[in-house]
Amino acid sequence: MDLTRFQQQLKGTSSKARPLPPVEKWDPDFCGDINLTIALDGRWFYEGSPIGRASLVQLFASVLKREDENYFLVTPVEKVGITVEDTPFLVTQWQKEKGERTDDDVFTFTTQTGDEIRLEHAEQLELRVPPKAIQDPQATPIPYINVRRNLWARLHQNVYYQLLEHADEHANESVTSFSIRSSGKRFILGEVAR
Incomplete structure (x- = not known):
């Protein structure tokens, strides 16, 4: 799973002016896990490096979904697992x-x-x-x-x-x-x- 491709799929799905995307209605196929972690201190890391752009973190946070104790980023066509150390x-x-x-x-x-x-x-x-x-x-x-x-x-x-x-x-x-x-x-x- 490529994070850039995932970001492209989300273009136009969320902004401050519009409501959050309806991720609870999206049920795409699971595409595997990606090396994205939300650390205890609230910072987001991809491949071990912090994601420095606040707008990108906000975009990913808008499509965050929890099922049981597992966390996913979802688009209408993809669902990828991420790691959350405590809460997102x-x-x-x-x-x-x-x-x-x-x-x-x-x-x-x-x-x-x-x-x-x-x-x-x-x-x-x-x-x-x-x-x-x-x-x-x-x-x-x-x-x-x-x-x-x-x-x-x-x-x-x-x-x-x-x-x-x-x-x-x-x-x-x-x-x-x-x-x-x-x-x-x-x-x-x-x-x-x-």
Whole structure:
């Protein structure tokens, strides 16, 4: 599989002005794996070299598909397997939009590929234990956010710590939890045993 040919097949399928391609409807034949890796730090590598063009990474991210635990880049005619070390996306920025009331505030997250996610539904955020290479000694679960189509993002460590500064603390007999409110709902960022 040639990455340049794959890029040519995608010309015109996605742009900031148009919605994402309907990859969930595309079911081409599997053409094999390519040596493309999304690293733990969110960088994309092809043949061991980083892909430096942000527009190219955004294009490939727009046609990313997950089936079970496997990741693929798909076009209407080809499907190639890639390696993802944890999640394909990394949340690198966040902002809090003020509502009329505190309960109306909305947190919006931005990934390394420019995807924006408004935190509005409970199923958008879940706590997971990250890969061993980046977990703490207690294997503490951290927040992951659903970007789209069963594709998830991990919060960059800086973003996570910044959010914890804004979090509310709730304690009971067994745990202390830290949460934020977005779109009128409570989202737990982490829990510590007491």
